[in-house]
Amino acid sequence: MPTDMPPSxxxxxxxxxxxxxxxxxxxxxxxxxxxxTASADLDLDPFxxxxxxxxxxxxxAEHAKAAGHAxxxxxxxxxxxxxxxxxxxxxxxxxxxxxxxxxxxAADDADAAFAAAEKADEFRKKAISTFAVVxxxxxxxxxxxxxxxxxxxxxxCDRIAQAAPTNSSMTFIAESLPIIHSIIQxxxxxxxxHRASQWVRDTWxxxxxxxxxxxxxLFIYVANEGAKEKKGDEGWERINERVQKLMxxx
Amino acid sequence: xxxxxxxxxxxxxxxxxxVTAPLERLGVKGVAPGxxxxxxxxxxxxxxxxxxxxxxxxxxxxxxxxxxPVGAGDPNYAPPGFKVxxxxxxxxxxxxxPRLDVVRTNCVxxxxxxxxxxxxxxxxxxxxxxxxxxxxxxxxxxxxxLDGAEVLDPNPFVQKHDWEKxxxxxxxVRLPQLDVYLAGQGYELVCESTGPVRATFTAxxxxxxxxxxxxxxxxxxxxxxxxxxxSLYAGADYLVEELFVQGTPADAPNAVVPLTFxxxxxxxxxxxxxxxxxxxERPDWFGIASLIPPFPSLGFATxxxxxxxxxxxxxxxxxxxxxxxxxxxxxxxxHARCAHLFMRPRPSVREMWPNExxxxxxxxxxxxxxxxxxxxxxxxxxxxxxKPLGLQRS
Numbered sequence: 001m002p003t004d005m006p007p008s009x010x011x012x013x014x015x016x017x018x019x020x021x022x023x024x025x026x027x028x029x030x031x032x033x034x035x036x037t038a039s040a041d042l043d044l045d046p047f048x049x050x051x052x053x054x055x056x057x058x059x060x061a062e063h064a065k066a067a068g069h070a071x072x073x074x075x076x077x078x079x080x081x082x083x084x085x086x087x088x089x090x091x092x093x094x095x096x097x098x099x100x101x102x103x104x105x106a107a108d109d110a111d112a113a114f115a116a117a118e119k120a121d122e123f124r125k126k127a128i129s130t131f132a133v134v135x136x137x138x139x140x141x142x143x144x145x146x147x148x149x150x151x152x153x154x155x156x157c158d159r160i161a162q163a164a165p166t167n168s169s170m171t172f173i174a175e176s177l178p179i180i181h182s183i184i185q186x187x188x189x190x191x192x193x194h195r196a197s198q199w200v201r202d203t204w205x206x207x208x209x210x211x212x213x214x215x216x217x218l219f220i221y222v223a224n225e226g227a228k229e230k231k232g233d234e235g236w237e238r239i240n241e242r243v244q245k246l247m248x249x250x
Numbered sequence: 251x252x253x254x255x256x257x258x259x260x261x262x263x264x265x266x267x268x269v270t271a272p273l274e275r276l277g278v279k280g281v282a283p284g285x286x287x288x289x290x291x292x293x294x295x296x297x298x299x300x301x302x303x304x305x306x307x308x309x310x311x312x313x314x315x316x317x318x319p320v321g322a323g324d325p326n327y328a329p330p331g332f333k334v335x336x337x338x339x340x341x342x343x344x345x346x347x348p349r350l351d352v353v354r355t356n357c358v359x360x361x362x363x364x365x366x367x368x369x370x371x372x373x374x375x376x377x378x379x380x381x382x383x384x385x386x387x388x389x390x391x392x393x394x395x396l397d398g399a400e401v402l403d404p405n406p407f408v409q410k411h412d413w414e415k416x417x418x419x420x421x422x423v424r425l426p427q428l429d430v431y432l433a434g435q436g437y438e439l440v441c442e443s444t445g446p447v448r449a450t451f452t453a454x455x456x457x458x459x460x461x462x463x464x465x466x467x468x469x470x471x472x473x474x475x476x477x478x479x480x481s482l483y484a485g486a487d488y489l490v491e492e493l494f495v496q497g498t499p500a501d502a503p504n505a506v507v508p509l510t511f512x513x514x515x516x517x518x519x520x521x522x523x524x525x526x527x528x529x530x531e532r533p534d535w536f537g538i539a540s541l542i543p544p545f546p547s548l549g550f551a552t553x554x555x556x557x558x559x560x561x562x563x564x565x566x567x568x569x570x571x572x573x574x575x576x577x578x579x580x581x582x583x584x585h586a587r588c589a590h591l592f593m594r595p596r597p598s599v600r601e602m603w604p605n606e607x608x609x610x611x612x613x614x615x616x617x618x619x620x621x622x623x624x625x626x627x628x629x630x631x632x633x634x635x636x637k638p639l640g641l642q643r644s
Contacts, residue, residue, distance in 0.1 A: 146407065153406065170599045174615075177543040182405030185522060190570050211522060211542060212612045 010088070010099050013081035014106040020074035021109035021116075027067035028116035028123075034059040035123040054135050057127045061203050064117070064124035071110070071117035078103070078110040124203075133217035136196040142187030143222070151226050153179045158235050161242075169242045173219075180219045184211075219243050251338045253278055254644035255288075256331035257320050260637045264319035267633065268447055268483050271641035273299065273310045278336065278643075281310065285445050287340040288314050295334065296345060298445030302452050302479045302492070306506075312336070312641070313447040315484060320639065327640040348449035348482045350442055359439040364449050364482040364489070369592065370395040371489065373480065375437040375453055379413065386433040389453070389478065390419035390516075394592050396487060401592045403520040404546045412520035414571060417548060418590050421516035421563075421577060423455075423476050423495065425509060430458055432476065433516070440477075450481035460497060460509070472497030472507055488549070488591040488630060494584065513586065514579045516563055521546045524574065526559045527624045533557075535631040537623040538576060539595065545619040549591030549627030551635045554583040589634045595622035 038056035081103040088099070134140045143150070154176055161172035184193065197210035204213060223236075223243035230236045255276065259265050273281060281299050288297035296315040303309040320332040348366035352359050360376045372393040377385035379392065394401045394417065400408075402415040423430045437453035444450075455476040463469045474497040481490045497507040521540035528536035535551035536559060550556065556578055563575035580586055597618035602611050 149407070164599075167599050167601055170601055174543065174599045178404060179406055181522070181542050182407060185520075186405050186407050186410045209609050209613065212609050215542075216608055 010081050010084045011102060013077040013084070014102040016077035017074045017081065017106035017109045017113075020070040020077065021113035023070040024067045024074065024113035024116040024120075027063045027070060028120040031060050031063035031067065031120040031123045034063060035127050038127045057135075060120075060124050060127040064120040067113075067117040067120040071113035074106075074113040075110040078106040081106045133196075133214060134221055136192075136199050137184060137188045137214065137218065138192050139183055139187035139218070143183060143225075146183075147225075147229075150179060150183065150222060151230075154222070154226065154239060155235060158239055172239070172242050176219070177215065180215050180222065181211075183218060183222075184214060253336045253338065255334050255336055256329050256642055256644050257314070257316065257334060258327040258329065258331035258640040258642060259320045259323040260325045260327055260640065262322050262325075264321050265633070265639060266316050266319045267639060268313055268315050269639040269641045270311055270313045272308075273312055274308045276312065276641065276643050278312070278338070279307075281312075281336075281338050283310060283443055285342040285344045286312070287337040287342040288334050289337070290332070290334045296347065296446035296484075297336070297342070298347075298443070298447050300443045300445070300448075300450050301441055302450075303477065304440040304452075313445070313483075314641070315447045316639070325637070327642070329642070329644070331640070331642070333644065345446045347444060347446035347484050350444045350449035350451060350482075352439060352442060352451075358436075362439065362442070362451050362453075364451075364480070366449070366482055367485055368397055368487050369482060369489075371482065373418075373451075373453075374416075375439060377434050377436060384413065387416060387419075388434060388436050389432050389455075390416035391489075391590075392416045396592045396594060399544075399594070401546045401548070401594065402518075404540075404544050404594075405520075412518075412571070412574075414518045414568070414574075415520045417517040417519065418480075418489070418491070419516045420476065420478065420493075420513055422514040424512040424514070424579075425460055425474075425495070426463070428460055430455075430476070437478070441479075446484065448481045448483045450479060452477060452479040454478075462497065462507070462509070470499055470501075472499055472509070474498075474509060476511075476513075487593065488589050488634070490634060491586075491588045491590065493586040493588065508584050510582050510584055512579055512582050514577055515550070516575070516577045517548065518571070518575050519546065519548065520571075520574055524561065524576065525620055526561065526576070527620060528556075528559055532628075534635065535627050536578075537591075537620075537627040539593075539620045539623040541616040541620065543615075545595050545597070545616070545623075547593040547595060547619070547623040549589075549593065549623065549630060550578070551589040551591070551627060551631035552580055553587045553635050555581040557581065587635060589630055591627050591630050593623055593626055595619040595626070597622065 034056045038053045085099060085103045157172055157175035160175050161168045164171040196214055200208055200210040200213045220243055223240045227236045227240040257269050283299050283301045286297050286299050288295045299310050299312050301310050323331055351363040353361045362373045364371045371391050374387045374390050374392050377388040379387050402417060403411045420432050432455055435456045437455055439451060440454045441452040457473050457475050460472045460474045461469050462472050474495055476495050479492040493513055495509045495511045497509055499505055523541040524538055525541050526536060526538050533555040537547060537549045539545060539547040559576055559578045561576045562572035563577040566572045566575045597615040
């Protein structure tokens with residue numbers, strides 16, 4: 001058994017961790033830039049604006065995914081470096097202090113990479129929740145046509161939830177979900193729903209349930225629109241706050 | 251004349267509900283259809299007699315509503331049971347019960363609406379709805395409203411309801427060497443009655459000729475009809491159906507020949523993610539639940555075995571929506587008693603756990619809805635089909 005590990009593998013891993021951390025930072029910055037494009041008021045023709053925003057939203061997701069990937073690679077490299085350093089420490093009486101510092105720095109880089117990846121993921125979620133789902137499902141027109149009916153139903157659900165002795169937030173969600181699902185069922189068609197489901201799987205992974213995710217995102221969109229339209233209404237502020245819970249994963 | 255009867259409860263626990271028995275089996279004759287007087291001691295019970303087949307007094311059935319539980323009894327219906335007395339001489343008031351409204355177009359009954367406290371079902375007797383070019387709705391329940399909301403299309407945008415939605419449709423009846431397709435043929439309303447216990451009607455398909463082969467005699471031509479007797483009981487969220495095929499020989503028009511047949515049911519439920527819960531070791535019932543809120547669900551139970559549920563229905567012509575179609579065949583039978591249950595299970599509402607994602611939460615609720623559906627249809631099969639309350643003469 002060798003009495004010491006070649007220090008070059010530790011330095012390589014530390015270098016990889018630093019590089020991947022820089023990649024993660026860059027991807028996170030790019031995600032933020034794309035998000036700003038996707039959420040800005042562009043002075044364009046509506047169809048063109050929709051296309052630009054949809055593309056920007058997709059790129060936010062791509063950058064977030066790349067940032068996450070880089071962060072994972074950085075952490076793996078940092079872990080390898082630390083493990084190699086431990087073995088070296090057991091076998092040699094005094095491993096080079098420089099190597100130890102490098103490994104610690106690699107661990108810090110990996111943490112920073114993860115922080116960047118999380119930030120990028122937040123931008124991704126915000127971008128998607130704000131408008132992408134309506135574009136993917138092609139229900140904007142249906143929603144605009146039936147907005148008053150939908151808002152009235154949600155207000156009714158809010159009254160039911162307020163009267164519930166416990167679990168008023170989840171009672172509101174349970175009572176309102178049928179109307180949200182019906183917007184998807186009635187407002188879209190089978191090919192569009194299939195494409196939107198694929199978009200969910202591409203964005204969040206194959207383990208994600210497309211219908212549940214689409215309904216959650218649409219719910220957030222509807223709640224946002226209602227809160228915007230009925231600004232200052234205590235009921236709608238309450239509705240919006242309850243619906244934000246749905247942002248917890250995927 | 252006072253006739254003593256006994257209500258037998260085959261279960262190990264007290265049960266209330268309704269009990270039904272053919273008058274012929276009870277040895278009772280001469281009782282006209284309508285409300286009748288039945289007493290349990292000094293207490294008057296809601297009861298009625300219905301005629302199932304027109305012109306056939308032997309098809310009369312007595313139904314009694316038992317609001318108070320009857321104690322546990324012998325699982326094989328052995329006496330003693332709960333004593334009730336039928337008074338054929340006394341007149342009975344007609345208290346309100348489930349309602350039956352017949353809609354006629356050009357003197358032909360085009361549909362029947364059954365209404366009770368919870369359920370409103372529209373049953374189409376003719377092939378078309380409002381559009382003449384759509385002519386495949388005969389024998390289907392095209393609208394089922396439970397507690398104020400449509401089950402077959404739960405979306406609240408009523409004007410956007412799917413025209414294809416329907417259930418309980420007898421799509422095909424199979425006899426030896428003959429398949430009869432019924433969706434495009436009208437039904438004739440042959441009997442109808444209401445009372446305090448139930449609203450019931452019998453519809454008969456258009457006659458068709460069947461050449462019956464007999465092993466020790468020459469084959470003969472029979473004029474056959476498929477009979478469907480459908481009942482809605484007071485307070486129930488399900489319909490009970492009795493199904494049989496009868497033929498009449500050309501040379502003996504008063505003779506009735508019961509035939510063995512295989513019925514096939516069809517349903518179209520405009521709800522996403524339909525899940526069928528069927529247990530092969532118990533092929534007499536199954537549940538179909540949508541796993542998306544508000545979880546509209548159907549249940550089916552029968553006293554003859556049911557084959558597997560096929561989804562989508564084979565040969566359904568409209569590709570968009572085929573995933574919403576289902577069909578199933580029963581085993582060969584001479585007479586089938588079926589229950590069609592409608593539900594909207596309400597899973598419990600709780601706060602999400604700290605590390606629980608919304609997806610996990612919703613999937614658990616959907617699973618609970620499915621289990622509620624299974625539990626309900628299994629219980630109904632037991633209570634209505636497998637071990638119903640029994641009625642016999644003392």
